[in-house]
Amino acid sequence: MTASGRANRGPKAAAGNRAALIRAAREVFAENGFDATLSSIARTAGVGQGVLYRHFPTRESLALAVFEENIAEVEELAADPSSTVDDVLAVIVEQITTSAAFVAMINPTGTDDPRVGEVAGRLMSLVAGKLEDPSQRGSLRADVTASDVFMAVAMLAAILLKTDGRSKRQMAQQAWALLERGLTR
Amino acid sequence: MTASGRANRGPKAAAGNRAALIRAAREVFAENGFDATLSSIARTAGVGQGVLYRHFPTRESLALAVFEENIAEVEELAADPSSTVDDVLAVIVEQITTSAAFVAMINPTGTDDPRVGEVAGRLMSLVAGKLEDPSQRGSLRADVTASDVFMAVAMLAAILLKTDGRSKRQMAQQAWALLERGLTR
């Protein structure tokens, strides 16, 4: 006989649990910031603590998983040569607005996990690539570098992380308007 | 039940302790953000927890003390009608670069202490006042509001908070250059 409450649904549930954890993490991170308690994530996902740790031994690895879905969307868009940096940024800004923890990745600080840097690097060079092609550069000023772009994104993320849930949308708009002005003409 | 490690250095130490606490707080806030642990501040200052609480009953009162001199400098400069918003911002940016937590004050979130809001408000209206006078407006664009200005400052602070000590100066320059471009023409 297994534990008590929820039954052990066997190996088949593993994939589902993983997905549920990612979904829960995205939600909880967005709600409470990147330093939300791991318990709350497990609870939201409807799984035990152990499952969380089995799938994601560290907070970063979890964030990474959350982030992978986001970066997939960004990379897909960027792969399309007809999209501009403006378009890519629009997506990123939208993602950050929804789930501020997305940033904790883009602006990797205080973490040792090398994969985090790797992912950030991937995004970075992706943008750098587009910047080099005038047709994909969008409205960004000529002297703006990928580093500038990421800094802008990081600043947006950082401020959203400290912004109350209700005001987030509005703050995102105001802040990005300012940053965009700084990046474009 | 008392003294075991550190000796009681007597009342004479009071002023020194207060100063040490402020110094430590400035350092720790800058390093770890406004939500650094008070214990770490006490530890850094080399005093017991009690001393911290005696001098600063709340986290806010400590922050207030830490930034008192910063604020004084800003207000002094702003009082001079021949100074522009640009000048004021230059000073603020410099202060933030040195001690990033200055912003936690300017962007008061999650605090009930009315004095914090009061100080933030003072700074805010100080800038607002200067913005209204064309001769003190400096190079800021016509549609830029005090709220925009503070948001920019908050973003700078937020990113510096996540920046490694050694890179701070450089990051501050790059970031502020971007933000300034967003605020000015």
Add this chain to the structure above:
Amino acid sequence: MTASGRANRGPKAAAGNRAALIRAAREVFAENGFDATLSSIARTAGVGQGVLYRHFPTRESLALAVFEENIAEVEELAADPSSTVDDVLAVIVEQITTSAAFVAMINPTGTDDPRVGEVAGRLMSLVAGKLEDPSQRGSLRADVTASDVFMAVAMLAAILLKTDGRSKRQMAQQAWALLERGLTR
């Protein structure tokens, strides 16, 4: 960061821990009053602080658990229409003698937990109900109210709380004799 002294005895220990906590709480409450430190209860039970909080998130919930069986016994007896207030009081007095903190419940002061008031209210109206029926009133004087009865019980409990373990039984007898005389003819 975890385990060092006591070993993790696993989930199987849960029921045992809960019981140990209740036992410890009963003992410690009786010894030191309702404002005993929770740490001492955890220590007495031989569990970590966390376990205590997991099982009983608040001091009140612990007290409630402690006195659940006491209350049950009282209510059961009271439900029998052939029992008198005298009988009910005899049981309560016996319980108090064993575990004085029982009263802290009956005389709810300084708590916001509605369940405590609810339980106290239940006991109170239970006695009040019996008082209204002459056949169940026992030997209590006609002008004695439920409030008088509970005050008497509270006084007994209060004094037992300050009485040394060895003398408790005797003190309980002497005190209740006096109080009973005050309540009856």
Add this chain to the structure above:
Amino acid sequence: MTASGRANRGPKAAAGNRAALIRAAREVFAENGFDATLSSIARTAGVGQGVLYRHFPTRESLALAVFEENIAEVEELAADPSSTVDDVLAVIVEQITTSAAFVAMINPTGTDDPRVGEVAGRLMSLVAGKLEDPSQRGSLRADVTASDVFMAVAMLAAILLKTDGRSKRQMAQQAWALLERGLTR
């Protein structure tokens, strides 16, 4: 030069300080119960912590001092052969109602201070003496002993200690009415 705020008023102030401490203690004990913080007493008295400790090395010694004034009044009354135990009790009840900490003495528990027991004993034999003289016995029943009397007083005190300041007077009346009935016919 002395410390900072209040000046060192020299040896002459000693007596005054002692009196102020006693007055403050009586007030604070009555307000917050016997476990009020010593700091609050010193503050109320308008003296430093050190002075409190100089005059009263222990909480008990302070209580003792507070009590001495009370017992003086009681002894004076009792010395008058025309007064009855009823009269004496009336005074004690009044004192307890005003300053519940008075009890902490009468029901000496959890203290090692021998003087406390001594004082309690003095009061006890004083009452015992009056009980032996029918003309001073008042309305107390024949089988009531001094121990019963003190137990009653202790119970009153104990319950008042847990009673909210505003309801004290009323509670005292109700409780004593009950106890008195138990002591008299």
Add this chain to the structure above:
DNA sequence: TATGAATGAGCCTTCATTCAT
């Protein structure tokens, strides 16, 4: 002798992490 600052122990509470079942 008085002052009041300093000290640290101790309680409360929350969580990351482990591990028996």
Add this chain to the structure above:
DNA sequence: CATGAATGAAGGCTCATTCAT
């Protein structure tokens, strides 16, 4: 493999007590 209880470290805060001045 999943569950969820157990553990204890850590941080916040309060106070009794000491002691330099």
